[in-house]
Amino acid sequence: MSESSFRRKFETELGLSPQQYVARARINRAQSLIETTALSIADIARRCGYPSAGAMRYAFVRTLDVTPREYRRTFGGG
DSSP states (O other): HHHHHHHHHHHHHHOOOOHHHHHHHHHOOOOOOOOHHOOOHHHHHHTOOSSSSHHHHHHHHHHSSSHHHHHHHHTOOO
């Protein structure tokens, strides 16, 4: 299967491009770690595949309209 065929089929089935799917999966994992651990934001960023805490912050704000620290505060942390 060609890359373009894969991308088209993936998007048809899931409603997201492969890149959007991976980005959403990273955000979901980061949310879970923020909610359930006391790991630093930088550690969570690394565990979720972001090159830096700043890159995760940018993705968080773009996706959820809150920073990771603000998100953590909603769960009684930090």
